[in-house]
Amino acid sequence: DVKxxxxxxxxxxxxxxxxxxxCVQDMDHENMFWYRQxxxxxxxxxxxxxxxxxxxxxxxxxxxxVSREKKERFSLILESASTNQTSxxxxxxxxxxxxxxxxxxxxxxxxxxx
Amino acid sequence: AQSVTQPDIHITVSEGASLELRxxxxxxxxxxxxxxxxxxxxxxxxxxxxxxxDTLVQGIKGFEAEFKRSQSSFNLRKPSVHWSDAAExxxxxxxxxxxxxxxxxxxxxxxxxx
Numbered sequence: 001d002v003k004x005x006x007x008x009x010x011x012x013x014x015x016x017x018x019x020x021x022x023c024v025q026d027m028d029h030e031n032m033f034w035y036r037q038x039x040x041x042x043x044x045x046x047x048x049x050x051x052x053x054x055x056x057x058x059x060x061x062x063x064x065x066v067s068r069e070k071k072e073r074f075s076l077i078l079e080s081a082s083t084n085q086t087s088x089x090x091x092x093x094x095x096x097x098x099x100x101x102x103x104x105x106x107x108x109x110x111x112x113x114x
Numbered sequence: 115a116q117s118v119t120q121p122d123i124h125i126t127v128s129e130g131a132s133l134e135l136r137x138x139x140x141x142x143x144x145x146x147x148x149x150x151x152x153x154x155x156x157x158x159x160x161x162x163x164x165x166x167x168d169t170l171v172q173g174i175k176g177f178e179a180e181f182k183r184s185q186s187s188f189n190l191r192k193p194s195v196h197w198s199d200a201a202e203x204x205x206x207x208x209x210x211x212x213x214x215x216x217x218x219x220x221x222x223x224x225x226x227x228x
Binding site: 004040042043044045058092098100101102104106107108 | 118120157159163165204214215216218220221
């Protein structure tokens with residue numbers, strides 16, 4: 001059974017802290033994604049990676065960075081957390097680059113920045 | 115740029131009643147369309163997808179969707195709703211660009227009355 005796991009389900013941080021969100025997939029997928037989910041806005045793409053050490057900005061990359069040192073792991077970094085980054089963060093992976101290839105999602109990390 | 119609109123933020127139906135969730139898209143070429151479901155506390159799961167061919171697409175859990183090019187719509191339907199269908203539903207369009215990314219709608223939250 002395919003699996004995408006995220007390191008935390010709930011996280012509370014303070015303004016200005018550096019925050020790491022971790023995502024691991026066990027499907028040997030090439031592509032990985034980080035999305036942010038907000039009510040009424042759906043999912044918005046922050047960053048994606050199509051291979052180890054390769055990354056591309058999505059629609060809302062400001063305030064975020066990513067790291068992919070190993071194929072199975074994709075980290076989202078908030079360099080200096082702010083209250084407007086309070087949100088649900090979803091990680092996904094995809095086997096290939098095909099537009100029809102299914103994305104598999106993790107359960108999400110609900111981040112609160114105080 | 116592509117976009118997706120889900121006009122209904124919340125929908126409530128009685129168990130056993132039929133369901134239709136609306137999705138309108140904007141895309142310059144033939145779209146790749148998807149419906150995902152997010153059950154409480156879980157990641158998104160693919161229900162069905164449309165690329166070409168038959169405009170009526172069957173998915174998992176008894177769902178189907180119909181692609182109507184003239185209306186730029188891809189509405190999701192189910193003839194008889196079960197209490198376990200209570201969830202949030204996302205429509206998405208795939209764009210043929212670098213990375214072949216998905217653009218998601220804002221989501222529709224479905225509540226099921228007993």
